[in-house]
Amino acid sequence: MRSFIFDDAGTGKTKRAIDLFAPLRSVLVVCPANVMETSWIPQLKRWDPERGDSVMLLRDMRNLSESAWAHSEFKYLISSYEMLKSLSFVPAHYGMIVDESHFVKNPRSNRSKMVRALSDKADDLLMLTGTPAPKDLEDIFGQCSVMYPHRADRAAKFGREFATLGSFRLAFGKAFSMHINGFDVRKYSYEDDATRVVYDRLSSAVLARRASELTLPALVSVRCRHNVEGRISEWLESWSLDGEVTGVSASSVANKVGQLDDGFAYRDDGSPYVFDSGKIDGARDVAGEVGNLLIWARFRAVLDELAPFGVSAQHVVHNGVDGGSYVYANPQSMGTGVDGLQKYCADQLWIDLPYTFAEWQQANARLIRRGTKFSKHRILIMDTKWNRKVFDVIEGRRRLDEIIKGEK
Numbered sequence: 159m160r161s162f163i164f165d166d167a168g169t170g171k172t173k174r175a176i177d178l179f180a181p182l183r184s185v186l187v188v189c190p191a192n193v194m195e196t197s198w199i200p201q202l203k204r205w206d207p208e209r210g211d212s213v214m215l216l217r218d219m220r221n222l223s224e225s226a227w228a229h230s231e232f233k234y235l236i237s238s239y240e241m242l243k244s245l246s247f248v249p250a251h252y253g254m255i256v257d258e259s260h261f262v263k264n265p266r267s268n269r270s271k272m273v274r275a276l277s278d279k280a281d282d283l284l285m286l287t288g289t290p291a292p293k294d295l296e297d298i299f300g301q302c303s304v305m306y307p308h309r310a311d312r313a314a315k316f317g318r319e320f321a322t323l324g325s326f327r328l329a330f331g332k333a334f335s336m337h338i339n340g341f342d343v344r345k346y347s348y349e350d351d352a353t354r355v356v357y358d359r360l361s362s363a364v365l366a367r368r369a370s371e372l373t374l375p376a377l378v379s380v381r382c383r384h385n386v387e388g389r390i391s392e393w394l395e396s397w398s399l400d401g402e403v404t405g406v407s408a409s410s411v412a413n414k415v416g417q418l419d420d421g422f423a424y425r426d427d428g429s430p431y432v433f434d435s436g437k438i439d440g441a442r443d444v445a446g447e448v449g450n451l452l453i454w455a456r457f458r459a460v461l462d463e464l465a466p467f468g469v470s471a472q473h474v475v476h477n478g479v480d481g482g483s484y485v486y487a488n489p490q491s492m493g494t495g496v497d498g499l500q501k502y503c504a505d506q507l508w509i510d511l512p513y514t515f516a517e518w519q520q521a522n523a524r525l526i527r528r529g530t531k532f533s534k535h536r537i538l539i540m541d542t543k544w545n546r547k548v549f550d551v552i553e554g555r556r557r558l559d560e561i562i563k564g565e566k
Contacts, residue, residue, distance in 0.1 A: 159282045164563045166370035168527035171286045176205040182253040189257035191238035209233040242272040259285035263297035278307040289516035295348035299326045316359045353561045379541035382436035419544035430459035445484040452503035453486045489517045496525045504532035511548040515555035
């Protein structure tokens, strides 16, 4: 078996994978670090009553005891993506579960190469994600290259257009050029018709999808206390954006503008220069007005500003609530690990938005889904021009996922 599971958040992807692999003797689970203990261990104990306690965690480079897993003394070995580099023993036959498989969407990344090498040795493979194309249609190619590491096998399964990234782009994409930092960069766009063709090719490898009945609440805009956008204009007049951006992609520019929108900029030495805390002050205003508030913020500098008055979400998940007027978290690290917060947070406030629909959907849906004690929720967004533009990007990527998953 080599299959995708594209079920929505909260519909039981983990249980489904455990049930399918229950007969196997050895199973490798690769997942984000923050859900190793908060999600996978309790789920294995619950849904595999016979051998769900036979679990090892690959924690660091010094942990060589995975050899016991290789000799079938334990059924499950759970590893984060980052720690796969220390895995040196594998059994002769094993199944592999790749949780949040959009983490391996870039076929050139070291993370994808490590997962691809282990996939090549596995007898069976399941790749789980509720957001198969978080940024671009090419994210699908990256995951297919993990499912079938050899181009001949990939082409036989999905068509010759999947043999290489170049052939995928030529078959489904439309090339255009962007002038970035003095360089002409070739990019590819993918229209709906091409996306539907890719969906048709994938359908034979996707298990019947389970859709969630969860509906996210309407968004509520929150005005900043100060005119942050005005302060950005003042800052840009005395500071050259081109001189600060060293990357060769549009994402570096977006990252810099996102910093400015939050009211600060990172210096060359990595330290933040805070010139306007309008968003942060606005978040504290909301925290003073309502209880049970979770604040999402992307940048370390903003999280540091929030820390003196709140408590981190990771601390709450592991230790419970022991003070703080609000909970704060980074959606990149906590998007799949907020299950411990349903009993504390009714409202979510986004200081700045993630750039992918995957982070947005998971952070919201996982918090609001089953188990919460609150009957009403609100999703609050700091209302700035930049946040409104980023939300348009999120909506576009949501439509891409809907086509890939066969919803539209």
